[in-house]
C-alpha cells in the first residue's frame with residue numbers, strides 16, 4: 001500500500017476504523033480532538049456508531065456498554081479526560097470486557113496545558129483506577145507505530161479480554177509523517193460476537209456481566225484469574241526496539257517521543273565516538289524487564305529520559321536491581337527535550353562512571 | 358447633554374473590577390461584553406473585595422487574568438460544585454461562576470442541576486454560544502439543529518445527537534433556584550437588559566434566596582466562521598427562536614423588592 | 619543526511635500549509651519527512667510555526683533547537699529564530715513585514731519583500747509560496763520542479779483555481795533569491 005502523509009490523530013482513528021471498530025464514543029479535548037472529528041465524519045459514512053458523549057465519564061461507560069454487547073469499541077482522549085475515565089476503566093477491568101483507549105497525553109497536573117508530555121505513565125501503567133488490575137499499555141514513537149499498535153490493539157483486547165491503552169503524547173497526535181494505513185477489516189458479524197456477550201438470552205441461559213464480588217474469597221478468585229491472564233500477557237506481549245546496543249557501554253532507555261529524540265542523541269553520540277545505544281520499550285505493560293536485566297550485565301550505566309519528572313525510571317531501576325548506576329533526565333510541563341540535552345546527560349553519566357573506575 | 362456624558366463614561370472607562378489589560382478573545386467575541394457587564398455590576402454594588410469568581414474550562418479559562426477579584430479555576434464543568442465549597446466556607450461573600458455551554462450544559466450538567474437543587478446561594482453567568490469555542494468548534498449540547506460543526510460535519514442531527522438543550526427552562530423547574538432568566542448580547546438594548554439581570558442575580562445572593570442564573574446568548578464568530586456582525590445577526594435570527602428570551606423563574610421576594618437596585 | 623526547516627509567522631499567513639507542501643513533496647520523492655506544528659490557542663490570532671525535517675534516512679526527533687533553514691514571515695519570528703540558526707544556515711526574511719537588518723554574519727540571509735510581491739501578483743495570501751520559492755534556491759533534497767508538482771498534487775480542491783497563481787508565486791520567489 002502507498003505511503004500517505006498523515007496527522008497522528010487522524011491516522012489512529014482511521015486505523016481503528018480499519019481494524020473493525022464498530023462504535024466510538026468520545027468527548028473533545030486538545031490535543032486529541034481531530035480523532036473525534038475524524039470519527040464524527042467516517043463512522044456515520046460507514047453506518048457505524050459515533051457519539052459525542054456529554055463527558056468522558058459518559059463516554060467510557062458507553063464504551064463499557066458496547067463492549068458488554070460484544071462489539072469492538074473504543075474511546076480516545078487526553079490526560080484530564082482520561083482521568084475522568086479511570087473509574088470506568090476499573091469497572092471494565094473488573095468485568096473482563098475488551099476495550100481500546102488511546103491517550104494523547106498533555107502537560108499537567110490539573111488543566112496543565114496542551115503541549116506534549118508523558119506525565120501519565122504511572123496513571124496508565126500502574127492502574128490509575130482503583131483495585132488490582134493491569135492493562136496492556138503500548139507506546140508508539142512514530143505515526144506508523146501509532147497506526148499499527150491501534151490496529152493491533154483490538155485483537156489483543158479480544159484475545160485477553162482486557163483493556164489495551166495506546167499511550168502517546170501530543171506531538172504524535174499533532175505531527176504529520178508518511179505512513180501506510182492497514183487494510184479495511186469488516187466489522188464482526190452479530191453471530192460472531194463472543195459467547196459471553198449480552199445479546200439477549202434467546203435459546204440460551206441468560207448471563208450477566210458485573211464487577212461485584214461481595215465475598216472476599218470470590219473476589220480473590222477473580223483477582224487470581226486476572227493474574228493468570230497477566231502472566232500470559234507478560235509471557236507473550238513484551239515489545240521493544242533496540243538501536244546500536246550490541247557494543248554499547250551506555251544504554252538510554254526511553255519511550256515514545258522521548259525515545260525518538262534519544263535516537264537522534266544516539267546518532268550524534270556515535271559520531272562523537274561515544275558507545276551508546278537505545279532501548280525503546282513499546283509495551284510499557286508488560287514492561288521489558290528481562291531485556292533490561294540482561295542489558296544491565298552488559299553496559300556500564302543507563303540513562304532514562306522521559307517527558308515527566310521520572311516515572312518509567314522506577315521500573316528500570318527495579319529491573320536493574322541496583323547493579324549499576326541509572327541516571328534520569330526529564331523535561332516536564334510539555335517541554336520536549338532536545339537531542340543535545342540528552343547527549344549532555346550521556347556525557348555526564350560517562351564521566352561519573354569513569355571517575356568511579 | 359448630561360445623559361450622553363453618563364453613557365460615555367459607562368462605555369469608555371474600564372470598570373475597577375477589571376484589570377487594565379486586553380483580553381485574548383477573538384475580535385467580535387461577546388465574552389468581552391459579558392465580562393464587562395459582570396464587572397460593572399460588581400463595581401456598582403461595591404462588592405469587589407467581597408466577590409469570589411470561579412472560572413470554567415472553555416475560552417473564558419483565563420477570566421481571572423481580566424478580573425481584579427479573587428478567582429479559582431475549576432475543572433471542566435465542576436464550577437458550581439467548587440463554588441458550593443467556596444460559598445459554604447464564605448457564606449457572607451458573593452460567589453459566582455462563569456461558564457460556557459459545553460462546561461455547564463454538557464460535562465457539568467449534574468453539578469449545575471444539584472447546585473440549583475440545593476439552592477446554593479451563588480450567581481451563575483452562563484454563556485450560550487451554541488458551540489465549543491476553545492477546542493475549535495465542536496458541537497455543544499446547545500448547538501442548533503442542522504448546524505455544521507467539526508464534530509457534526511453533516512449538521513446536527515437531533516436523532517443522533519439529541520436536541521438543543523434549554524438549561525434555563527430546566528433549571529426553572531428546580532425548587533432551589535430563585536432567579537433564572539435568558540438574555541442576549543446581540544445589540545445594545547439587549548445588552549442593557551442583560552446587565553440588569555446580572556445585577557439582579559447578584560442581589561439574589563445578597564438576599565439569600567437561592568441559585569441565580571443568567572443565560573446569555575452569545576456569539577463565536579471564529580468557530581461559526583462568519584464575521585462578528587453576521588454573528589450577531591445569527592443570534593437574533595437563528596438562536597432566538599430556539600432560545601426565547603425571558604424570565605423563567607423569579608422568586609416572589611425579588612418581585613416584591615421591585616427595581617430598587 | 620538531514621535538513622531542518624522552521625516556518626514561522628502570524629496565524630493566517632499560511633505557514634502551516636507551506637510546511638505541509640514541503641512535507642508532501644518530500645514524501646512524493648521518497649524522502650523521510652516529519653511536519654510538526656504549533657497547535658492550540660497559540661494559533662488563535664497569534665503566531666504559528668511548524669518544523670519540517672527532511673532526510674534520506676529515518677528521522678529521530680521531530681523537533682530541533684537549531685534549524686538549517688528558516689522562513690520568517692514577520693518581525694517576532696525573525697527575533698526568535700535569528701539567534702537559533704545553525705552557522706551557514708539559510709534565513710529567508712519577509713522584508714515587507716520586517717524593518718530591521720540581520721545582525722548575524724555567519725548565516726545566509728535571503729531578503730524577499732514577499733507580501734509586496736504577493737500584492738503585486740494580486741493576492742496577499744501568496745506570500746508564503748513566494749517565500750518557499752526563495753528557500754528552494756538554497757534547499758537540499760527538493761528542487762523547484764519537485765515543488766511545482768507538489769503544489770499541483772496537493773493544493774486543496776477548493777483552491778485549485780489558484781494553481782497558476784501559486785506556481786507563478788513560486789517562480790517569482792525563486793528568481794528573487796537567485
Ligand SMILES: Cc1ncc(C[n+]2csc(CCOP(=O)(O)OP(=O)(O)O)c2C)c(N)n1
Pocket residue numbers: 027028029030056080081084414415416417433456457458459460461484486488489490491492497577
Ligand atoms: C475533562 C476535560 N474534558 C475536555 C476538556 C477540553 N475542553 C476544554 S474547553 C472545552 C469546551 C469549551 O466549550 P464551552 O464550555 O462551550 O466554552 P467556550 O469555549 O465556547 O466559551 C473542552 C471540551 C477539558 N479541558 N477537560
Ligand code: SF4
Pocket residue numbers: 381382383385386387388416486490491576577578579580
Ligand atoms: S473561539 Fe469563539 S468563544 Fe472563543 S474567544 Fe474566539 S470567538 Fe470567543
